Amino acid sequence: MAIKFHQSELKFGSVREVDGASVTILADELSRKHSGVEYAVELGSFVLIASPQSDLIATVSAIRMQEISDKGTSVERRLVVCTLVGFLRDGVKFERGIERYPTVGSAGYLMTADALDSMFTSTDQTLEVGERCQRGGGKEQVLIDKMFGRHTAVLGTSGAGKSWTVASLLQTAMERLPHTRIVFLDLHDEYRTAFPEAFKRLGRKVRHIASADLRIPHWALNAEELEALFVSRESTAANQSALFRTVIKDLRRPTGQAAGLADSSISVDTPVYFSFEEFLNTMRAMDIEMVAGAKGEKQGPWYGKLSNLVMRMESRFEDPRYHFLFGDTTPPGTRFEDVLSNLFGADGSVQMTIIDLSGLPSEVLSIIVGVLGRLAFEYKYWDTDPNLLPLTLVLEEAHNYLPRSADASQRVCLDRIERIAKEGRKYGINMFVVSQRPSEVSETVLSQCGNFVVLRLTNPADQAYVRRLLPDFLAVAVDMLPYLRTGEAVLSGEAVEVPTRVRVTTPDPHPRSNDVRYRDGWSTGLPSDYSPAVVVNRWRKRTR
Ligand SMILES: Nc1ncnc2c1ncn2[C@@H]1O[C@H](COP(=O)(O)OP(=O)(O)O)[C@@H](O)[C@H]1O
Numbered sequence: 001m002a003i004k005f006h007q008s009e010l011k012f013g014s015v016r017e018v019d020g021a022s023v024t025i026l027a028d029e030l031s032r033k034h035s036g037v038e039y040a041v042e043l044g045s046f047v048l049i050a051s052p053q054s055d056l057i058a059t060v061s062a063i064r065m066q067e068i069s070d071k072g073t074s075v076e077r078r079l080v081v082c083t084l085v086g087f088l089r090d091g092v093k094f095e096r097g098i099e100r101y102p103t104v105g106s107a108g109y110l111m112t113a114d115a116l117d118s119m120f121t122s123t124d125q126t127l128e129v130g131e132r133c134q135r136g137g138g139k140e141q142v143l144i145d146k147m148f149g150r151h152t153a154v155l156g157t158s159g160a161g162k163s164w165t166v167a168s169l170l171q172t173a174m175e176r177l178p179h180t181r182i183v184f185l186d187l188h189d190e191y192r193t194a195f196p197e198a199f200k201r202l203g204r205k206v207r208h209i210a211s212a213d214l215r216i217p218h219w220a221l222n223a224e225e226l227e228a229l230f231v232s233r234e235s236t237a238a239n240q241s242a243l244f245r246t247v248i249k250d251l252r253r254p255t256g257q258a259a260g261l262a263d264s265s266i267s268v269d270t271p272v273y274f275s276f277e278e279f280l281n282t283m284r285a286m287d288i289e290m291v292a293g294a295k296g297e298k299q300g301p302w303y304g305k306l307s308n309l310v311m312r313m314e315s316r317f318e319d320p321r322y323h324f325l326f327g328d329t330t331p332p333g334t335r336f337e338d339v340l341s342n343l344f345g346a347d348g349s350v351q352m353t354i355i356d357l358s359g360l361p362s363e364v365l366s367i368i369v370g371v372l373g374r375l376a377f378e379y380k381y382w383d384t385d386p387n388l389l390p391l392t393l394v395l396e397e398a399h400n401y402l403p404r405s406a407d408a409s410q411r412v413c414l415d416r417i418e419r420i421a422k423e424g425r426k427y428g429i430n431m432f433v434v435s436q437r438p439s440e441v442s443e444t445v446l447s448q449c450g451n452f453v454v455l456r457l458t459n460p461a462d463q464a465y466v467r468r469l470l471p472d473f474l475a476v477a478v479d480m481l482p483y484l485r486t487g488e489a490v491l492s493g494e495a496v497e498v499p500t501r502v503r504v505t506t507p508d509p510h511p512r513s514n515d516v517r518y519r520d521g522w523s524t525g526l527p528s529d530y531s532p533a534v535v536v537n538r539w540r541k542r543t544r
């Protein structure tokens with residue numbers, strides 16, 4: 001059955017004024033009934049403006065009362081200010097943008113849910129992400145290629161529903177598409193529950209990498225990253241850095257040659273095995289080296305100059321918390337392709353990898369996120385066809401390691417993620433950047449995002465910042481941000497036809513909740529078999 005867009009019962013007023021994309025409608029009514037359902041003119045509702053040449057679609061951005069005096073008596077007029085967002089191509093299919101402006105006197109209609117649904121048809125190119133919040137608003141669709149082909153920022157106060165929203169979006173994508181490649185950098189170990197390893201409901205496979213099982217071999221780090229781990233930012237750094245690099249390059253050479261590389265193509269960054277212990281021993285030896293001089297032995301060029309560096313290297317090397325970096329000790333090392341398959345599903349064996357970073361020492365979190373970002377980027381870069389399993393990287397709590405003003409140790413991470421922000425699209429790698437403090441996240445990263453999913457946001461500085469990121473006519477929506485309900489989001493960007501407020505589908509299953517239930521905990525007390533010794537044991541072993 002053909003959908004009728006101009007329901008005469010839903011006509012609510014006529015155009016008074018047209019000023020660019022802003023159209024003012026003088027309303028006879030602010031609500032209309034059709035087939036027993038009441039439709040209201042509300043902020044954010046879609047209206048249809050039937051102009052002689054074209055059916056235009058607008059969203060309500062303000063509703064005003066105006067008193068005028070008519071022959072001595074004062075009369076109230078109701079003005080509905082709308083923003084034009086698109087038109088109906090051939091009278092049926094929504095298209096973004098303004099082709100023609102309406103004429104004064106054109107009729108304004110409210111739209112039925114059926115009309116809205118048929119206007120935004122779902123296709124094999126779209127995913128259904130939730131219900132539009134406006135009454136009778138229908139289901140909201142996002143365009144898959146525009147959602148994943150761009151970077152997406154998911155912003156909102158803690159507890160607003162960011163993690164659930166991300167889980168919901170990705171579950172929907174995985175349900176539809178059998179060969180996704182999604183990598184979660186999970187800072188709070190909360191996503192495992194949302195994506196079980198054998199995800200039966202969706203028939204997909206997920207790899208969980210627990211903190212204790214994480215392996216990023218030290219030799220997969222490039223020189224800059226290794227340096228960031230050990231070299232202090234004190235004055236002596238410059239020539240120390242040169243030495244550091246020479247030694248690493250020499251150590252990489254034999255494995256590089258064994259892997260069939262010409263000497264000229266082996267660099268300090270080539271990802272081939274070297275023994276960290278040997279590296280450490282070389283530096284130790286130089287720190288105490290004596291050389292032959294004119295009058296017998298004298299101190300070598302590095303004598304005593306590497307003590308701090310050696311000490312830092314030793315302390316990391318011996319710290320069990322760093323086992324994930326230094327555990328690969330047998331030459332020729334784990335195969336690099338296996339490392340990458342494990343971390344990113346490089347071999348396509350799983351549709352998602354969740355890397356639990358919650359156990360990582362906080363001082364290296366930022367470097368490791370940078371390393372993981374770079375490895376993912378380079379893999380896609382060297383896998384020359386970007387369409388071969390494009391990769392989505394989910395960065396949770398981004399303000400922690402992608403701060404606006406980074407110090408030197410955070411620079412490593414920022415450089416790498418900013419590179420993905422700027423160039424990732426070309427190579428088939430995109431990011432979901434999740435943060436509760438958008439005003440503190442690198443501007444370079446956020447400004448490269450083509451889609452915004454904004455949940456409740458209460459901090460005024462963050463609201464002001466988000467207002468700048470979103471199109472002007474969403475100002476109304478931004479005003480609503482502090483009042484959004486949990487799980488409600490304003491969607492804006494290339495993936496949606498028109499920015500809308502959406503109640504995001506509840507994920508099934510959902511992420512582990514971080515909300516601690518005090519009422520329950522303090523009501524029930526400890527179980528009878530509880531023992532603090534168990535906690536202490538876990539603490540010492542560092543396994544949760
Ligand atoms: N779409 C949703 N549907 C129903 N409940 C939700 C939804 N999103 C969030 N919630 C509720 O809000 C809580 C916090 O959500 P969460 O995603 O962990 O917030 P954030 O990541 O922003 O801190 C969840 O534990 C859940 O109870």
Ligand SMILES: [Mg+2]
Binds near residue numbers: 162
């Ligand atoms: Mg969260």
